[in-house]
Amino acid sequence: MARLKPAFLLAFFAVLFSLAGCAAPEQDASLDVGAGIGVAPVAAQQADAALPDTRGDPADELVVRFLDVGQGDSALVTFGEQSLLIDGGPAKASQKLYAVLEDLGITHLDHVIATHPDEDHCGGLAGALQFATCGTFYCSVTEHDTKTFGNVVQRLGGTPITVPAAGDSFALGPATVQFVGPVTPTDDANNGSLVCKLTYGTTSFLFTGDAEASSETQMTDSGADLHADVLKVGHHGSNTSSSTRFLNAVTPEYAVISVGKDNSYGHPTNETLLRLQAAGAQILRTDELGTITFISDGEQLSVTASTGKVEPVAPESAEQQAARAALEAEAARVAQEQAAAAEAQRIAEEQAAAEAAAAAAAQQDERTVYVAASGNGKKYHSSPNCSRMKGTTSLTVSQAEAQGYTPCSKCY
Ligand SMILES: [Zn+2]
Numbered sequence: 001m002a003r004l005k006p007a008f009l010l011a012f013f014a015v016l017f018s019l020a021g022c023a024a025p026e027q028d029a030s031l032d033v034g035a036g037i038g039v040a041p042v043a044a045q046q047a048d049a050a051l052p053d054t055r056g057d058p059a060d061e062l063v064v065r066f067l068d069v070g071q072g073d074s075a076l077v078t079f080g081e082q083s084l085l086i087d088g089g090p091a092k093a094s095q096k097l098y099a100v101l102e103d104l105g106i107t108h109l110d111h112v113i114a115t116h117p118d119e120d121h122c123g124g125l126a127g128a129l130q131f132a133t134c135g136t137f138y139c140s141v142t143e144h145d146t147k148t149f150g151n152v153v154q155r156l157g158g159t160p161i162t163v164p165a166a167g168d169s170f171a172l173g174p175a176t177v178q179f180v181g182p183v184t185p186t187d188d189a190n191n192g193s194l195v196c197k198l199t200y201g202t203t204s205f206l207f208t209g210d211a212e213a214s215s216e217t218q219m220t221d222s223g224a225d226l227h228a229d230v231l232k233v234g235h236h237g238s239n240t241s242s243s244t245r246f247l248n249a250v251t252p253e254y255a256v257i258s259v260g261k262d263n264s265y266g267h268p269t270n271e272t273l274l275r276l277q278a279a280g281a282q283i284l285r286t287d288e289l290g291t292i293t294f295i296s297d298g299e300q301l302s303v304t305a306s307t308g309k310v311e312p313v314a315p316e317s318a319e320q321q322a323a324r325a326a327l328e329a330e331a332a333r334v335a336q337e338q339a340a341a342a343e344a345q346r347i348a349e350e351q352a353a354a355e356a357a358a359a360a361a362a363q364q365d366e367r368t369v370y371v372a373a374s375g376n377g378k379k380y381h382s383s384p385n386c387s388r389m390k391g392t393t394s395l396t397v398s399q400a401e402a403q404g405y406t407p408c409s410k411c412y
C-alpha cells in the first residue's frame with residue numbers, strides 16, 4: 001500500500017478548496033475537506049483526530065484495527081501491503097471507512113469479509129468500496145433484499161460474492177485466515193455470520209460477527225481449534241452470544257466489544273461482561289476506547305486505543321477475588337439447586353405415574369365380570385350374555401382371578 005499523505009497535504013487541499021470557494025469533489029466530501037475550514041492547522045487536527053494514528057505501520061507485523069464505527073462492527077487487518085477488511089459498520093460509518101482507507105493509502109483491499117448482511121456490518125462497506133477496489137469478497141449470502149446490501153453489491157461492480165465453508169482458508173502475508181463457522185448454513189442472519197480465525201505465529205484473533213449461542217455450540221462441537229488471544233465478542237456483547245462453553249474453548253486474553261455509546265439495545269449486557277471476566281479476558285470496548293489497534297510480531301501482542309489508554313490488567317485485588325469467588329459459588333449453588341429440583345420433579349413424576357397405574361389396576365379389579373353358574377369352565381366374561389357360558393354368577397375381576405378364572409377371549 002502506498003504510504004500516507006502527510007497531514008499538511010490535507011490541510012493544503014483544505015485551504016485550496018476554501019480559497020477556490022468550490023465544494024469538494026464528491027469523493028472527498030467524506031473527509032469534510034472543504035467544509036468551511038479556512039485555517040489550515042484546524043483541518044489537519046480534525047483529520048488527525050478522526051483517524052487512528054496509522055503512520056509508520058511496520059512492514060513485517062500484523063496490524064488489526066477494531067474501528068470505532070458506533071453501533072456496528074468493523075475490523076481492518078493489514079500485513080505490509082496485504083489487507084483484509086472484516087465488516088464496515090453501519091451506513092453512517094461509510095465516510096469513516098473511506099477516510100481510514102484513504103489515510104492508510106489502501107486503494108485495493110485484497111479480501112473483504114461481510115460476516116452477514118445486517119446493516120450494522122454491511123452498511124459502511126459501501127464507503128470502503130467507494131475508495132478501494134476489492135479482490136475477494138466473502139459473505140454469508142449472495143443475495144439479500146435490502147437497500148444496504150444492494151448498495152454494497154452495486155459498489156462491488158462485477159466482483160463475485162464468495163460464500164465460504166467452514167474449513168476454507170486464505171493467506172494474508174505469512175498470516176492465515178480460516179473460516180470456522182457457521183458449521184452448517186442457516187437462514188438466521190446472525191447465526192449465519194461468517195466466523196474466522198486469524199493466526200500469525202503464536203498469536204491469534206477470532207472474529208465472530210453476530211454469531212449467537214447455537215452457532216457457538218456447533219463450532220465448539222466441530223472440534224475446530226477456537227483458541228484466540230483476541231476475541232471480537234459476538235453480537236456486540238448481547239446476552240445471546242458468548243456462552244460459557246464457547247468462551248472456555250476460546251480462552252481469550254482480550255475481549256473486544258464493538259459497540260455504540262448508549263445504544264438502544266443495551267449492549268453489552270452485564271451477564272456477558274461477567275462471563276467474559278470469568279473467562280479471564282480483559283474487556284476492551286470501542287465506545288470507551290475508540291479505535292483499538294493490536295500489533296503482532298508473531299509472538300507478542302501490543303494494544304493501543306485512539307481515545308483512551310489500555311491499562312494493563314492489574315492482578316485481582318483480594319476484594320475482587322472474593323467477589324468473583326462469591327459469584328462462582330452462587331452460580332454453582334444455583335446449578336445444584338436446579339439439578340436437585342429437576343431430580344425431585346423426576347421422582348414426583350415417576351411416583352404419580354406409578355400411582356396412576358396402580359389406581360387403573362385397582363379399578364380394573366373392581367369391574368364386574370361373569371362366570372358360569374355351574375362353576376364349570378375357567379373363563380370370566382364381560383357380558384352375562386356371552387354365548388360361551390350358561391347361567392351366570394357375577395363377581396369382580398380380582399375375585400374371579402383369585403378363583404383361577406382367566407378372561408374369555410371372545411367377549412373380554
Ligand atoms: Zn446481525
Ligand SMILES: [Zn+2]
Binds near residue numbers: 072118121236
Ligand atoms: Zn451486529
